[in-house]
Amino acid sequence: MLFILLCHTQLFALNGTVQHVTFTGPVTKESITFSIYLPPNYSGNTSQSYPVVYHLHGIGGTHDGQQISTIPQTFELAVSQKRWTEAIIVFPDGYNNTMWANSYDGTKPAETNVIQEIIPYIDASYRTIRDKQHRFIEGFSMGGFGALMYFTKYPNLFSKVSCYDGAFLDWPGIKKAQPEVVTQIFNNSETNFNQYSPWTYLKKNVSLFKPDTLIKISLGALSGYDKNLGDTLAVYNIRYEYAATGCAHQLGCLASAQGINTAIFFAKHLDQTTGLDLTRIAPAPVNVFPNPAVSEITVSVECSQTSESKIEIYNLCGQVVFVRKTTGHNTIIDVSGLDNGVYFISVNSLGSERSLPVKLMINHL
Numbered sequence: 001m002l003f004i005l006l007c008h009t010q011l012f013a014l015n016g017t018v019q020h021v022t023f024t025g026p027v028t029k030e031s032i033t034f035s036i037y038l039p040p041n042y043s044g045n046t047s048q049s050y051p052v053v054y055h056l057h058g059i060g061g062t063h064d065g066q067q068i069s070t071i072p073q074t075f076e077l078a079v080s081q082k083r084w085t086e087a088i089i090v091f092p093d094g095y096n097n098t099m100w101a102n103s104y105d106g107t108k109p110a111e112t113n114v115i116q117e118i119i120p121y122i123d124a125s126y127r128t129i130r131d132k133q134h135r136f137i138e139g140f141s142m143g144g145f146g147a148l149m150y151f152t153k154y155p156n157l158f159s160k161v162s163c164y165d166g167a168f169l170d171w172p173g174i175k176k177a178q179p180e181v182v183t184q185i186f187n188n189s190e191t192n193f194n195q196y197s198p199w200t201y202l203k204k205n206v207s208l209f210k211p212d213t214l215i216k217i218s219l220g221a222l223s224g225y226d227k228n229l230g231d232t233l234a235v236y237n238i239r240y241e242y243a244a245t246g247c248a249h250q251l252g253c254l255a256s257a258q259g260i261n262t263a264i265f266f267a268k269h270l271d272q273t274t275g276l277d278l279t280r281i282a283p284a285p286v287n288v289f290p291n292p293a294v295s296e297i298t299v300s301v302e303c304s305q306t307s308e309s310k311i312e313i314y315n316l317c318g319q320v321v322f323v324r325k326t327t328g329h330n331t332i333i334d335v336s337g338l339d340n341g342v343y344f345i346s347v348n349s350l351g352s353e354r355s356l357p358v359k360l361m362i363n364h365l
Contacts, residue, residue, distance in 0.1 A: 015040040015076055016086075018068050025117040028109050034093060034118055035063045037072040039079075039086035042127070049127045051087040051134040051270065054114070054158075056100055058141030058251070059167070059178075063093035067140065070252050070318055074259030082277050084263035085270065088126055092118050097181050099174070100139075100146025101196030104187040110146075111196065115154060136266045138162035140251045141222070145169065145198065148215070148229075152201035155208045159269045162262045164254040165220035165247070168229040170199055199232065206236045215240040216265045218258040221249035241265060246357050252318015253344050253357050286347050292361035295336040301329060301347045310348045313360065315341070338362050 014037075022033045039050065055071050057063065068091055078084035094100050095108035102109045123130045137158045139147035144166020151161035167177075171190045175182050186192040194200045202209070209215070215233065217240060219226045226242075233240050243261065247253035255262075264278050287300040299311055311331060313322035321338060324331065344357040 014069065014072050016042070016072060018072065020064060023121055025113060026120075027112055027116045030109075032093075032113050032117055033063060035068050035091040036122075036126075037068065037089040037091075038126075039088070041086060042088075046127070049129045051085065051136065051266075052122060052128050053087055053089045053266070054119075054135070054137045054147075055089060055091050056114075056137070056139035056143030056146045057091065057094060058139075058143050059097050059099075059181075061094070061143075062096070063091045066251060066318065067091060070255050071138075071259075074255045075263055078260050078263035078267075081260070082275060083260060084267050084276070085272075088122070088128060090118065090122055094142065094146065097142075097178075098185050099142055099169075099178075099181060099196065100149060101185055101193075103185045104189070104192050108185065111150075115150065115157070119157065132156060133159050133269060133271060136160050136162070136269075138164065138262065139166065140164040140254070141167050141249065148198040149196055149201065151215070152198050152205055152209070153196075155205050160214050160216070160266055162216040162218070162265060163226075164218045164251060164258070165222045165249055166217065166226060166229070167222055168198065168225040170197070170228070173225070198229075202232060202236060202238070206238065209236075209238045213239040213241055216262060217242050218254050218262070219244045220247040220254050246359065247344065248316065248342070248359070250316055250318060252314065256312075256314070256318070256344075256346055257357050286345065286358050288345055288358050288360055291359075292363045293335055294363065294365055295334065297333050297335055297360070299331045299333060299345060299347070301331075311345065312348065313338070313343050313345050315343055335360075335362055336364070340364055 016037055016039045018037050020035050022031055025032045055067055057065055057067055072089055092114050094110050098108045098110040100110045102111045135158050137147045137151055144163030145168055147161050148163055151158050171193055182188055217226050243258050245254055245257035260281050267276055268278055288297055301309055308327050311324045312320050314320045340363050343360045345360050346357045
């Protein structure tokens with residue numbers, strides 16, 4: 001069972017730049033490669049330092065997958081709306097299937113790479129604000145598991161964590177869903193797994209997570225895993241932010257639905273928020289009919305702030321296949337030119353009020 005759909009798309013051009021970096025890890029003495037996004041003003045303003053967001057990919061992924069375009073696009077949109085400040089985004093590599101742990105045999109040292117090698121390298125090589133308050137971590141699927149694990153295991157490193165449809169597997173769950181991972185990474189040992197389980201460190205460090213809302217969960221298809229985490233946080237009286245998206249297990253959809261709110265969630269921990277709008281974006285109700293569709297659909301949207309909207313249809317890879325601006329509440333769209341399959345529709349009202357994605361099935365007769 002895989003938790004990620006492998007797609008490489010770019011929805012629009014970035015203002016910043018993405019680079020691939022390779023260096024020799026001082027602990028492992030091995031070559032380490034990661035991707036890094038630098039904001040558009042990084043090279044021009046050499047006196048400015050930046051917060052850092054670490055994004056961890058899902059199982060089956062690499063450091064240079066879809067996330068290197070999808071995630072920077074989301075944060076750039078948040079910057080344009082004055083909901084976030086420019087930041088550096090780092091994309092480590094999780095060796096495909098490690099759950100962001102060190103494999104028992106040392107061949108896949110994912111945690112050592114990130115915690116002991118990449119983070120110090122980033123702070124030494126780039127103009128970062130080198131404190132916990134300005135360092136954030138997020139992840140998708142397996143990366144959500146890893147992000148929460150690092151956040152709870154190393155509470156001195158990260159100020160907040162955001163998980164996109166996290167695969168929050170406990171020991172019985174991972175044995176059932178990922179038996180190869182259990183063998184290859186944890187040597188079929190629950191003790192080995194518990195060294196890298198967020199469940200272990202939520203309990204161990206529970207007192208450190210109570211003063212503020214530090215955990216954000218964006219729910220997609222892995223609702224059972226996310227509900228288990230929410231129930232655990234409730235038992236420990238840990239406050240968290242939770243958002244259902246209506247998305248499949250697909251990063252593009254999840255980021256479209258909750259990326260701006262994730263930026264706002266992070267921004268509330270910055271030491272300088274003057275001029276930022278930190279009001280959470282409330283989704284506008286959207287209905288699509290008929291659904292499944294044959295050749296034509298009507299998109300009905302109730303906008304609370306304005307009647308002018310932008311309708312976007314995108315495929316399972318997060319690629320936008322249709323865009324239309326409308327000033328009405330009911331818009332008829334010809335979808336006869338789209339292939340049969342599953343799509344998602346979202347509505348953005350003047351760039352500030354984005355709907356939760358609605359799944360659309362197209363089945364031409």
